[in-house]
Amino acid sequence: MDTVSNAVHYIFLAAAACFVMGLHLMNHPRTARRGNTLSAGAMAVAIAATAWLILDENVISTTGWLVLTSGGVLGAALGLWAAREVQMTAMPQLVSLFNAVGGGAAALIAVGELLQTEHPAALGARVSLPGALDIVIGAVTFSGSLIAAGKLQGVVSGAPVVFPGARLLNVLLPASFVAGTVWLVLAPDSRVALYGLVAVALLFGVTMVLPIGGADMPVVISLLNAFTGSAVAMAGFVLDETALIIAGMLVSASGGILTKLMADAMNRSIANIVIGGFGTGDSAPAATGSGAPAQVRSISADDVAIQLAYASKVIFVPGYGLAAAQAQHELGDLAKVLTDHGIDVSYAVHPVAGRMPGHMNVLLAEANVPYTQLKEMDDVNPEFPQADVALVIGANDVTNPIARRPGNAISGMPILDVDQAKSVVVIKRSMGHGYAGVDNELYTNPKAGMFFADAKKGLSELKAAVGEFVG
Amino acid sequence: MNNLDLLTAITVFVLSVLVGIEVISKVPATLHTPLMSGSNSVHGIVVIGAMLIAAESHTWLGYVLAFVAMAFGAMNVVGGYVVTDRMLEMFKAKPAAEKNQSAEQNQKAGV
Numbered sequence: 001m002d003t004v005s006n007a008v009h010y011i012f013l014a015a016a017a018c019f020v021m022g023l024h025l026m027n028h029p030r031t032a033r034r035g036n037t038l039s040a041g042a043m044a045v046a047i048a049a050t051a052w053l054i055l056d057e058n059v060i061s062t063t064g065w066l067v068l069t070s071g072g073v074l075g076a077a078l079g080l081w082a083a084r085e086v087q088m089t090a091m092p093q094l095v096s097l098f099n100a101v102g103g104g105a106a107a108l109i110a111v112g113e114l115l116q117t118e119h120p121a122a123l124g125a126r127v128s129l130p131g132a133l134d135i136v137i138g139a140v141t142f143s144g145s146l147i148a149a150g151k152l153q154g155v156v157s158g159a160p161v162v163f164p165g166a167r168l169l170n171v172l173l174p175a176s177f178v179a180g181t182v183w184l185v186l187a188p189d190s191r192v193a194l195y196g197l198v199a200v201a202l203l204f205g206v207t208m209v210l211p212i213g214g215a216d217m218p219v220v221i222s223l224l225n226a227f228t229g230s231a232v233a234m235a236g237f238v239l240d241e242t243a244l245i246i247a248g249m250l251v252s253a254s255g256g257i258l259t260k261l262m263a264d265a266m267n268r269s270i271a272n273i274v275i276g277g278f279g280t281g282d283s284a285p286a287a288t289g290s291g292a293p294a295q296v297r298s299i300s301a302d303d304v305a306i307q308l309a310y311a312s313k314v315i316f317v318p319g320y321g322l323a324a325a326q327a328q329h330e331l332g333d334l335a336k337v338l339t340d341h342g343i344d345v346s347y348a349v350h351p352v353a354g355r356m357p358g359h360m361n362v363l364l365a366e367a368n369v370p371y372t373q374l375k376e377m378d379d380v381n382p383e384f385p386q387a388d389v390a391l392v393i394g395a396n397d398v399t400n401p402i403a404r405r406p407g408n409a410i411s412g413m414p415i416l417d418v419d420q421a422k423s424v425v426v427i428k429r430s431m432g433h434g435y436a437g438v439d440n441e442l443y444t445n446p447k448a449g450m451f452f453a454d455a456k457k458g459l460s461e462l463k464a465a466v467g468e469f470v471g
Numbered sequence: 472m473n474n475l476d477l478l479t480a481i482t483v484f485v486l487s488v489l490v491g492i493e494v495i496s497k498v499p500a501t502l503h504t505p506l507m508s509g510s511n512s513v514h515g516i517v518v519i520g521a522m523l524i525a526a527e528s529h530t531w532l533g534y535v536l537a538f539v540a541m542a543f544g545a546m547n548v549v550g551g552y553v554v555t556d557r558m559l560e561m562f563k564a565k566p567a568a569e570k571n572q573s574a575e576q577n578q579k580a581g582v
Contacts, residue, residue, distance in 0.1 A: 019513050019516075020490055020494060022509070022513075023491075023494050023495065023498075023506070023509065023510065023513070024494045024497075026498050026502055026505065026506050026509060027497045027498045027499065027502070028499075028502075029501065029502060029559075029562040029563070030563070032502055032505060032559045032562060033556065033559040033560060033562070033563060035509070036505070036509050036512075036552065036555045036556055036559055037556070039509065039512070039513060039552070040512070040552040040556070043512070043513075043515065043516065043548060043552070046516065046519060047518060047519060047522070047548075050519045050522045050523065051522065054522060054523070054526045057526070059526060059527070060525070060526040060527075061528075061529060063528075063534060064525055064526055064527075064528050064529075064534070064537070067525050067528065067534045067537050067538045067541065068522060068525040068526070068537070068541055070538065070541075071521075071525070071537065071538040071539070071540070071541025071542040071545065072518070072522075072541050072542070072544075072545045073545075074542045074545070075541060075542035075543060075544065075545030075546035075547075075549070076545040076546070076548075076549040078542070078546050078550070079545065079546035079547065079548070079549035079550025079551070079553070080549050080550065080553055082546075082550050082554075083549070083550040083551075083553035083554035083557065084553065084557075086554065088558075091504065091508070091554070091558070092504075094550070094554060095504075095507060095508050095511055095554075098508075098511055098512075098515075098546065098547050098550050098551050098554075099511055099547075101542075101543035101544070101546050101547050102511065102514050102515060102517055102543070102544070102547040104539075104540075104543045105517045105518070105520070105521050105539075105540045105541075105543035105544040105547065106514075106517050106520070108521070108524075108536050108537075108539055108540035108543070109517065109520040109521060109524050109540055111536060112524040112527075112528070112533060112536040112537060112540065113524065113527075115530075115532060115533060115536070116524070116527050116528065116529070116530075116533050126477055221507070222507060225507060225510065225511055225514075228511075228514050229510070229514050232514045232516065232517045232520075233484060233487075235517060235520045236480075236520070237480055239520050239523055239524075240480075241519065241520065241523070242480070242483055243516060243519065244516055244517065244519065244520055245480060245483050245484050245487065246483060246487045247487075247513050247514060247516040248487075248514055248516070248517075249484055249487035249488050249491060250487050250490065250491040250494075250510070250513060251491070251510045251511070251513050251514040252488065252491065253487070253488045253489075253490075253491025253492045253495065254491050254492075254494070254495040254506070254510045255507070255510065256492075257491075257492055257495045257496055258495070258503060258506070258507060261500075261503075349500070349501075351500050351503075356503070356504050356507065357500060357503035357504065357507070358500055358501055358502060358503030358504040358505070358506070358507075359504045361500075361501045361502070361503075361504065361562075362504045362505065362558050362561070365558075365561040365562045366561050368561075371501060371562055374501055376499070376500050376501070
């Protein structure tokens with residue numbers, strides 16, 4: 001090993017250490033940005049070191065340079081543009097898109113390596129096995145993440161798409177991975193095995209994600225993020241590059257943990273989500289026509305404003321409805337009026353509120369809500385009995401008390417104890433159902449009033465009305 | 472390239488998983504979206520692999536593969552870090568930013 005190659009590998013090691021520290025700094029909002037900058041800096045140095053290594057080895061052709069720089073510049077420009085332009089509400093689909101290209105790149109590396117090697121038949125299982133795994137995982141992630149992003153963006157139907165034979169296909173395709181992988185390991189020079197594996201994996205990504213409902217997309221994205229991490233680590237095995245193994249597995253472990261945390265927050269197993277069928281979208285038919293709407297108490301903006309203005313403690317419960325209406329700024333403004341009037345305001349954030357874990361926190365942060373007012377479920381639940389008003393904005397399933405009883409779609413899911421507050425106000429456009437497709441018992445609770453309005457419009461009205469009372 | 476022996480590679484693999492679990496389990500739910508996006512940009516290190524593949528390419532098929540891998544990897548890494556930074560910027564302590572932001576919002580609202 002020559003000096004440059006040695007130096008570059010020390011640089012890679014330092015970069016890997018910086019990635020770990022960068023992720024570690026993400027454990028507090030105050031240091032998180034520094035962590036990300038550290039990680040990005042380490043990445044830039046690692047990329048520069050790789051360029052140095054390539055220059056030093058001097059085996060790259062002129063066309064190779066052209067391909068490397070033009071591909072890099074094009075990708076960087078697209079990524080930069082997308083990252084700058086994206087609306088915060090569309091963040092989950094963008095993360096999914098970036099995840100797709102990451103997985104795609106990892107798969108292409110293995111394909112490239114297997115195609116380029118002059119004597120592929122001589123490749124041992126040491127390269128061909130991780131290569132085959134890289135292709136399978138990377139390609140599944142690529143097509144799966146694209147479908148997930150499409151579902152969140154509304155390009156692909158958010159409802160679970162089930163077609164005849166889907167279940168059978170989802171058994172046959174993984175079986176053919178195993179066959180294809182074994183074939184490729186035994187005969188690394190077989191083009192049929194290589195292309196076949198790519199095609200089957202791409203198809204499986206689609207058939208795996210299509211039957212999963214939009215509500216479960218956060219879990220799917222997180223899971224696919226973990227997949228990409230493993231694909232990158234496999235690419236590291238193929239290329240003999242420790243940096244890729246370390247960074248890839250770091251991400252894979254983090255994605256795995258996040259996926260588990262989210263599944264726990266919904267009281268469901270990961271397997272249950274992936275097998276699908278629950279996240280039926282908001283078009284789910286109401287099975288129970290018990291005439292519940294008749295018992296609902298509808299109230300006006302003025303009624304709500306009086307309650308808010310004379311409260312001493314208010315807890316906001318933002319949900320997907322808030323995100324969809326992009327009403328985070330209006331909520332922040334209303335909270336500010338109340339805080340200025342000396343009212344104790346906090347936000348109860350369910351772990352799966354929004355479309356990604358912690359997505360609601362990002363939206364509220366965008367609206368300049370101090371993060372000290374954001375409270376996680378376990379911290380805020382004991383506070384509800386002291387709250388004069390709990391204002392629910394577009395959150396449905398996560399506030400439904402029937403989750404405490406067995407025998408329904410959301411049984412056992414940890415919820416926000418909104419019904420413990422002295423008074424409850426729900427801002428909602430209609431009596432429509434949440435993702436779980438069940439009636440929310442909270443709405444017929446005598447303590448609860450329904451303020452039927454679009455979140456954005458309703459909150460502006462409330463702010464104006466509260467302004468009248470508090471002067 | 473150096474020839475990493477299999478045992479070393481697997482050791483690195485296992486230790487990285489453990490470090491990942493240890494580091495991530497301490498992150499509060501508030502930061503889970505930036506965390507996901509941030510870890511997403513870390514696997515953008517795949518761009519290094521794409522560069523090595525581009526350097527080895529000598530056939531037109533190889534060049535096409537390398538080009539797409541480069542574009543994908545670069546998009547992952549640049550976009551990932553920039554968008555994570557944008558999110559985290561909003562989480563920083565407010566006092567200085569608050570005035571500007573609310574003035575801007577008032578302007579938008581026509582106040």
